[in-house]
Amino acid sequence: MGCRERAAKSALLRIVADGDECVPDPRGTLPGRGAYMHPVTVCLDLAVRRRAFPRAFKAKGPFDSAALQRYVERVTP
Numbered sequence: 001m002g003c004r005e006r007a008a009k010s011a012l013l014r015i016v017a018d019g020d021e022c023v024p025d026p027r028g029t030l031p032g033r034g035a036y037m038h039p040v041t042v043c044l045d046l047a048v049r050r051r052a053f054p055r056a057f058k059a060k061g062p063f064d065s066a067a068l069q070r071y072v073e074r075v076t077p
């Protein structure tokens, strides 16, 4: 998801849907269908623009990615 580059799962951030919100799940403990992407702003922007979240979560969306954005900015300044 995002740039679609192949990467080891350990390099990727798991994201799950909580209602209509995208939530980062760095420890991989949250239930539900997960989406994986690099925890960087470029990849997040791409994912949002390509509507990758509704596709990944098999839901109509749109999904709020504000919390995810803040998380990504914190881990990858």
Ligand SMILES: [Zn+2]
Binding pocket: 001, 002, 003, 004, 005, 037, 038, 043
């Ligand atoms: Zn990426």
